[in-house]
Amino acid sequence: MSASVGGFHSTGIRQLQAGVERLTSEKFDTRIARFERLGLQLFSVANCFVSFGQLSGRSGGNEKSITEMEALFCDGIPCTDEILVIPDLNHHPEFAQSRFVAGPPFIRFFASHPVYAQDGQLAGCLRLVDYQPRQLDESQRLLLTDLAALIENELALGVMLQTHNELLKQNRVLKREAMIDPLLGTWNKSAIIRSLSIEMERCAKAQKPLSLLFAYPDQIDHIRAAYGLAATDQLLIRVVSRVRSCIRPFDALGRFGSDQLLIVLPGASHLVAFAVAERIRIAVMAHPEWVGDAEKNLTVCSGVVSTDTFPEADPEALISLAEKALLSARTAGNNSVVQAAPAQPDMII
The missing domain is CATH 3.30.450.40 (GAF domain)
Known part of the structure; x- marks a missing residue:
């Protein structure tokens, strides 16, 4: 009834x-x-x-x-x-x-x-x-x-x-404003997760891959401790600008955590996604930023995952895999990219 x-x-x-x-x-x-x-x-x-x-x-x-x-x-x-x-x-x-x-x-x-x-x-x-x-x-x-x-x-x-x-x-x-991060102008966490779900469904119907990329500025914690929140916010804004220059207009960029950026790449295979992560890494590394009165060399770590490697993964599983890949990249040292692979023990769903 x-x-x-x-x-x-x-x-x-x-x-x-x-x-x-x-x-x-x-x-x-x-x-x-x-x-x-x-x-x-x-x-x-x-x-x-x-x-x-x-x-x-x-x-x-x-x-x-x-x-x-x-x-x-x-x-x-x-x-x-x-x-x-x-x-x-x-x-x-x-x-x-x-x-x-x-x-x-x-x-x-x-x-x-x-x-x-x-x-x-x-x-x-x-x-x-x-x-x-x-x-x-x-x-x-x-x-x-x-x-x-x-x-x-x-x-x-x-x-x-x-x-x-x-x-x-x-x-x-108002609806759009509620989905936008007020500082960075990217999607906020709920919006980028929603975008991931929508794009995964579209790519599945079109029988195309989809990739996910986490990016994290390596020096962000040190800069926050040394220069404060305002300097950190300005740095994040500039990093987002670098990231935008490396992705396509229809790729979705969101702020997933305080300092983590999540990028959804519809139609991108694991090879393409890795190339995008490398492009972002090089773009950030090649442009030192002024923080306070000092010029800082910045780098980013990235974790990458793709549905052509994990075809059965749902949005939640993909996020988990990308986060684990990012953790592996940060553990390996600054300025690195790690791609999730089934052969890696900590990458198994």
């Missing part, structure tokens, strides 16, 4: 998201045009406009077109808070002399209903034009009010969708 309810809930969420995406992908003018078509059918008039300022120019700016002349006429009558119905423009003291009434296209009927925004301010008007004198009875006036209310609901929906999209963007930013 709970499984079916859960499935229904997830389906409903997906349908809701699909609906929101459809609405947000649709242009505002397209949504408003539906109400103009409804007005044409409901009132059997020559034209129906929803105006939020200037109507003229919508038909391409050709002043000889009937639609453009109708729009120009409507633009000449300001939107107000009052419902305006003029049964016969020929008998109106102000509009009878309009060039669009006295001359082509000889507009005779005009109606306007205010449209309000969510804050109660006047946003625009719903407007009807026709070429025959006519009256709007009580039921038609009510329909005009109903149609204006539907347009107001559409405006409110647009505001809600905009707010929804802004919240989604903020949520994505």
Whole structure:
């Protein structure tokens, strides 16, 4: 029972998201045009406009077109808070002399209903034009009010969708920030482990290897003791920059421990991974860094493991193997790379 309810809930969420995406992908003018078509059918008039300022120019700016002349006429009558119905423009003291009434296209009927925004301010008007004198009875006036209310609901929906999209963007930013190490700008521990799991699954489906690499600056403990945390942080930032220059854009780099960097290399065999580790080792060694007032020669140790060597290993096992390889590298001395191999006694899963 709970499984079916859960499935229904997830389906409903997906349908809701699909609906929101459809609405947000649709242009505002397209949504408003539906109400103009409804007005044409409901009132059997020559034209129906929803105006939020200037109507003229919508038909391409050709002043000889009937639609453009109708729009120009409507633009000449300001939107107000009052419902305006003029049964016969020929008998109106102000509009009878309009060039669009006295001359082509000889507009005779005009109606306007205010449209309000969510804050109660006047946003625009719903407007009807026709070429025959006519009256709007009580039921038609009510329909005009109903149609204006539907347009107001559409405006409110647009505001809600905009707010929804802004919240989604903020949520994505916050989610990403929660996965980023604030000092180094790399993935944090939970994010890099998640990346490893995702990439392992992808590589397994594509029947490609994946490699994992731990890197550790050899002198980091000494520098922390001698120069403090601030100097150590700056040093780590520069080491990360060196590491980034040695890996591909789609390789994942994360801070696994206080001073340990974990690198996920999708599609990389054990040979490629070892070459990457060597490239990192040489890049760090070749660039001494200033710490305090002294220039320090830095080196890194690395532990490497690959699924083409350990095809049955899961993410947790790969991490364990890479950590053991790193420990072996540090035990062997600074500036070294050790690759996990099944033949090594302490590398057996």
